Structures are given as C-alpha cells and as structure tokens.
Amino acid sequence: MASLYPALKLTAQSPLLPGPQSAGTQAAQALEDGVRRRLLSCQLEDQISAGTEARTTQTPKPLVTEKLGKEPAPPGLVNPIDGQRGRPPERVVAVRDLAERKASLRKVAKQSWNPATSLEPSLEEQPLVLLGDFVPKDGLKETEDKECKECTRTILLWDEGRRCFASHWPGVLASSFCNYAFDLLLQHGPWEALHSKKGQVTRETCWYVRAGCRCDYTYGMARVRAKKKPSATFRAAMETLLEEVMSRVCPWLPKDAWPNSANLNLYTEAWQSVGWHADDESLFMGRDRDCPIISVSLGARREFWLALRHDNCMDPQLKSIIEVDLRDGDVLTMEGLCQKHCVHFVPCDVRNVANAAHPREPIDGRRARINVTWRWIRDHKQRCPKRAVEGSSPSDFYFESYGQVSQACSEKKSLFVQSWAGGRAVAWRSCQECDHDAWKGGRNCLKHQKQWLCRPCYEYMLSGGPPREKLQPPRERGQRRPDIFAIRARAGEAALEADDQDTEAPDDADMSARDQLCLHVAQQQLQAHMCIMQQHQVQQALRQAHQLESSRALIALAAAHTFRPWPESVESLGGQEAAKQCADAGQCGQQSAPQVSYYPVRHQVLQ
Numbered sequence: 001m002a003s004l005y006p007a008l009k010l011t012a013q014s015p016l017l018p019g020p021q022s023a024g025t026q027a028a029q030a031l032e033d034g035v036r037r038r039l040l041s042c043q044l045e046d047q048i049s050a051g052t053e054a055r056t057t058q059t060p061k062p063l064v065t066e067k068l069g070k071e072p073a074p075p076g077l078v079n080p081i082d083g084q085r086g087r088p089p090e091r092v093v094a095v096r097d098l099a100e101r102k103a104s105l106r107k108v109a110k111q112s113w114n115p116a117t118s119l120e121p122s123l124e125e126q127p128l129v130l131l132g133d134f135v136p137k138d139g140l141k142e143t144e145d146k147e148c149k150e151c152t153r154t155i156l157l158w159d160e161g162r163r164c165f166a167s168h169w170p171g172v173l174a175s176s177f178c179n180y181a182f183d184l185l186l187q188h189g190p191w192e193a194l195h196s197k198k199g200q201v202t203r204e205t206c207w208y209v210r211a212g213c214r215c216d217y218t219y220g221m222a223r224v225r226a227k228k229k230p231s232a233t234f235r236a237a238m239e240t241l242l243e244e245v246m247s248r249v250c251p252w253l254p255k256d257a258w259p260n261s262a263n264l265n266l267y268t269e270a271w272q273s274v275g276w277h278a279d280d281e282s283l284f285m286g287r288d289r290d291c292p293i294i295s296v297s298l299g300a301r302r303e304f305w306l307a308l309r310h311d312n313c314m315d316p317q318l319k320s321i322i323e324v325d326l327r328d329g330d331v332l333t334m335e336g337l338c339q340k341h342c343v344h345f346v347p348c349d350v351r352n353v354a355n356a357a358h359p360r361e362p363i364d365g366r367r368a369r370i371n372v373t374w375r376w377i378r379d380h381k382q383r384c385p386k387r388a389v390e391g392s393s394p395s396d397f398y399f400e401s402y403g404q405v406s407q408a409c410s411e412k413k414s415l416f417v418q419s420w421a422g423g424r425a426v427a428w429r430s431c432q433e434c435d436h437d438a439w440k441g442g443r444n445c446l447k448h449q450k451q452w453l454c455r456p457c458y459e460y461m462l463s464g465g466p467p468r469e470k471l472q473p474p475r476e477r478g479q480r481r482p483d484i485f486a487i488r489a490r491a492g493e494a495a496l497e498a499d500d501q502d503t504e505a506p507d508d509a510d511m512s513a514r515d516q517l518c519l520h521v522a523q524q525q526l527q528a529h530m531c532i533m534q535q536h537q538v539q540q541a542l543r544q545a546h547q548l549e550s551s552r553a554l555i556a557l558a559a560a561h562t563f564r565p566w567p568e569s570v571e572s573l574g575g576q577e578a579a580k581q582c583a584d585a586g587q588c589g590q591q592s593a594p595q596v597s598y599y600p601v602r603h604q605v606l607q
C-alpha cells in the first residue's frame with residue numbers, strides 16, 4: 001500500500017510562515033498574527049501576479065508594523081515614506097522584505113505536508129469509520145466483500161495526526177447513468193448564480209435537503225435556500241444519484257444513515273471555479289467532529305486541489321497541494337477533520353477557456369460540469385423540524401456509533417500524501433506550456449526537459465502525445481501574464497470574428513450559458529426519445545418559440561416535451577438501443593411501459 005503513495009518529505013516548518021511572534025495576549029496575538037499573515041501574503045502575491053518585477057530592484061520596504069510592548073499593535077500596511085496607514089509605529093520591523101518573500105514563494109523545493117504539531121485524537125483513542133473501510137458490525141459476507149473490492153479508491157491523503165483522510169474513487173458511476181443524471185439536474189435543478197466581486201458569474205449553485213431537513217445553506221455572503229417543494233424530477237434525480245453512489249461507495253450503510261443534504265455546483269464555462277475554502281459551516285460540525293463528505297462529479301473533467309491551510313486563514317500551504325483530476329462519474333471523499341485542517345479549490349480549466357470555439361454555439365454537455373457534494377447536517381438550524389427531533393448534536397451519528405474499522409485501515413501508515421511530482425522539487429510559477437493562472441499567479445510546476453511544467457502538461461508530455469499549440473505567446477521577462485479574463489476576451493474576439501462570417505448563427509446572444517446548455521440538452525433529448533410524430537410537432541413549436549425570441553419559453557417548451565423513462569436495462573443497452581426502446585414504448589403519446597416511478601414520463605402532444 002505504502003509504495004503506491006510515495007510519502008512526502010516532512011519538514012518542520014512551512015517556508016511561508018513568518019518569524020517569531022509579537023507579544024500580547026494569546027487571543028489577540030493569534031488574531032493579529034492571522035490578519036498580518038494574510039495581509040502579507042495577499043500583498044506579496046498580488047504584486048507578484050501584477051508582475052511588478054521592477055519594484056523588487058528598489059530598496060526593500062517594510063511591509064508590516066509591529067508595535068513592541070504589551071499591547072499588540074493593530075495590523076496595517078504602512079507606507080514608510082508618509083506613514084499614512086496604521087498607527088504610528090514605535091518601531092517598524094521588516095518581517096520579511098518583498099524580494100525575500102517572493103523568493104520563498106518561488107522557492108524550488110520538494111512538496112511537503114508538514115506533520116501535525118498538536119495531535120488530534122488517534123484512531124485508537126477515538127475510532128473513526130471511514131467510508132471505504134467501513135464494515136458492518138456482524139462482519140462481511142463473502143459476496144459483499146467481493147462487490148466492495150470492485151469499487152477501488154486511491155488514497156490521496158492519510159494524515160492520522162490531524163485525522164484528515166481523502167480518497168479518489170475513479171469511475172464509480174457508469175457514463176450512461178452520468179449523462180442521464182447530468183441532463184436532469186441541469187434542467188430541473190433550482191440553480192442560482194453566484195457572482196464574484198467583479199460581477200462575473202463564478203458558478204451556479206443549488207441546495208438539496210432530504211429526510212425531513214429544511215435547513216438553508218449559507219456560505220460567504222450567499223444564502224441558498226432549501227426549496228419548499230423542489231420539483232419531483234429534481235428530487236427523483238437526486239435520490240437516484242444518491243442511491244447509485246451509496247450502493248458503490250458504502251453499500252452497507254443503512255439508508256436512514258445516508259447523507260441528508262447536498263450542495264450542487266454547475267460550471268458552464270471553463271473559466272468558472274471555486275476559490276480556496278473548507279466546507280466548515282456549522283451545520284456539518286466539520287471543525288469539531290469527524291465530518292464525511294462525498295463529492296460526485298458529472299460532465300467535464302476538472303482539477304481538484306486539496307492542501308493544508310495556514311493557521312487563521314484560508315490560504316493553502318503551497319507546497320502541500322495535492323492535485324487530482326475529477327472526471328465524469330468520479331467520487332471524491334474527504335473525511336475526519338479535513339475541513340478543519342485543510343482547504344480545497346477547483347481551478348478554472350485554462351486550456352478549455354482558450355479553446356472555447358464559439359461562445360454562442362450551444363455548449364456541449366461535456367464542457368460543463370456538475371458537482372454534487374453529499375454531506376451530513378448534524379447541527380440543524382433553529383427553524384428546521386429536525387432540530388426538535390435530533391437536538392443540536394445527534395449522538396447517534398452512524399460513523400461514530402456503529403460499524404468497525406476494517407483490518408485494511410489499521411495497516412495504513414500514519415502519514416502519506418499523493419504526490420504527482422514523485423518527490424521532485426516544484427516551484428510556484430506559471431506553466432511554460434499552458435501558462436495556467438490557477439491561483440495568485442501560478443501553480444506548482446516541475447522542471448522537465450528545460451521547461452517548467454504544471455502537472456497536466458507534465459503528464460501529457462509523459463504520455464508521449466503530439467506537441468500542442470501553446471496557449472500564449474512566450475512572454476518577455478517581466479511582462480505581465482494575461483489573466484483568465486484576458487484569455488477569455490481573446491477567445492470571445494475570435495468567436496466574434498467567426499460570427500461575422502457565419503450568417504446562419506442563431507440569434508440567441510441574450511441566452512445565458514446555462515440556457516444554451518439546457519436548450520441543447522433538451523433538443524438532444526427530443527431527438528433521442530420522441531417518436532417521429534412528436535418530434536415533428538415539437539420542432540414546429542420550437543421554431544415558433546424561436547421566432548418569438550423567447551429563449552426561456554423555448555427551454556420550458558422543450559423541457560415539457562421531454563420524457564426520460566429509464567429502462568431497467570439501459571446500462572446494458574447502447575444509447576441508441578435505449579433511445580429506440582423509449583421511443584417505441586412512447587409511440588405517439590401513449591404511456592411508456594415499463595415505467596419507473598422515479599422518472600415521470602410526460603407525453604403532451606401540441607395542438
């Protein structure tokens with residue numbers, strides 16, 4: 001086992017941590033230290049990403065004021081020339097000058113996952129049932145054991161000191177099922193757009209609660225309400241997805257112990273992403289108690305990064321970043337105290353941003369991604385009916401109360417971390433192949449054949465694929481790298497040029513990316529699942545609606561005429577066969593048979 005996951009070299013201290021702490025009460029110091037560290041880090045990294053090469057040649061300037069004495073000084077960046085910001089310092093201390101910090105950020109060093117200094121309770125002291133290691137109290141029957149082994153996982157992180165565990169389960173769901181679930185969730189999910197400070201839609205999201213829970217979900221400034229009555233199709237799709245996932249990841253867990261909520265994310269554009277964060281909302285109690293999370297990916301491939309967080313802020317320790325690609329049907333699990341000690345991140349997909357052929361073309365389902373993160377709400381909100389039943393902290397949380405830790409679990413090493421660089425040194429910088437702007441101006445890259453390459457480019461090189469077109473022209477030294485919006489704008493300009501020559505292009509510029517995607521999916525469904533007569537009638541209606549230029553109506557119309565019986569044997573049939581079976585069963589508006597209650601079949605013939 002251990003040989004599969006090369007353990008990283010363990011170092012005593014992160015190179016980014018500042019030096020000795022200032023005086024003051026512990027709490028105040030912790031606060032000051034955290035804020036100070038964040039300011040330092042942000043200022044430095046902003047400057048780096050802004051390409052302020054020239055400034056580094058000037059005399060290094062102190063960045064932070066630190067008041068000596070009993071009272072801790074308030075944090076503040078100071079301009080030593082006019083001293084405008086922060087309280088007048090009694091003494092200005094250069095915690096670390098810009099050049100030094102920049103060097104430390106770019107430091108070429110091996111990946112490292114620092115071992116915990118203060119330990120969480122060990123697995124012996126406080127047993128933890130992990131999803132992949134879970135066995136029922138009365139042991140495994142032989143057949144069940146076999147079934148379980150078919151669903152393999154790769155351990156990404158096993159840090160017993162911090163009780164942090166993460167695994168990647170590739171290809172848990174069949175692709176035919178993924179397509180099906182993707183389409184339904186896309187069309188029927190109560191999606192809400194999340195905006196960045198600049199007003200860009202960073203992604204769309206929705207929230208699903210089950211098993212009697214009515215809690216809202218709040219993160220950052222956003223509150224995502226639990227819909228009073230989610231559509232039956234959405235509910236059916238979510239329940240079926242859960243059933244599929246649980247039957248493969250944790251088949252022995254009783255249904256009443258399944259997760260009671262899910263957060264959904266929809267990425268319709270390659271440049272959409274999720275910043276560094278932890279799923280540490282109080283609902284899930286992930287900062288205090290072991291907190292399992294099952295994250296399911298549908299649609300386009302995306303990278304997922306997991307890292308140790310700095311104390312008192314959500315920034316990652318750069319050298320600790322674990323990278324994994326999540327593909328259609330993959331599951332990722334985070335367990336134990338991952339949400340307390342680690343942060344995670346979904347970067348944009350730079351190669352697809354630049355390759356966006358035509359922003360106004362219907363986006364094909366593969367470019368978009370839906371992520372469904374199943375979680376257990378344990379501290380229900382005051383107004384949730386489950387609070388009355390379970391109180392603020394249910395004592396019978398299955399993973400803490402039942403089951404036993406399998407033999408495999410106790411054989412594992414106390415700390416190992418998956419490392420794509422295989423123990424080689426990495427530097428935080430942009431990739432010389434794809435120029436990916438993952439976060440604050442770079443990502444971990446290693447040197448391969450005289451080039452600094454990111455993991456995907458390195459893996460591509462190793463795979464022996466043909467040379468790919470460079471996404472960006474080589475930059476002069478010190479020249480600012482275009483950010484993701486510049487790349488996107490360039491892709492947009494190219495598309496507009498193409499548009500000028502394309503008189504046939506439909507006039508749906510006002511449609512959002514998701515509307516286009518929904519429409520595209522709906523049209524595909526129509527083609528695949530309707531008999532010829534229905535197709536014809538609906539196509540007529542679509543054309544009329546299109547003439548009215550009402551994209552919303554168009555989608556609603558398409559959705560209303562979409563029927564998706566899920567034949568029991570659909571996985572064993574090819575897509576074409578399945579479509580034929582559905583179409584045959586639903587000839588000219590009759591009820592299809594056999595019907596599966598989860599999937600309402602609607603046959604409405606337009607007059």
Ligand SMILES: O=C(O)CCC(=O)C(=O)O
Pocket residue numbers: 263264265274279295304326344346371373
């Ligand atoms: O899209 C993903 O894979 C992760 C999303 C996520 O981290 C979240 O919703 O909290």
Ligand SMILES: [Fe+2]
Pocket residue numbers: 277278279344
């Ligand atoms: Fe998350």
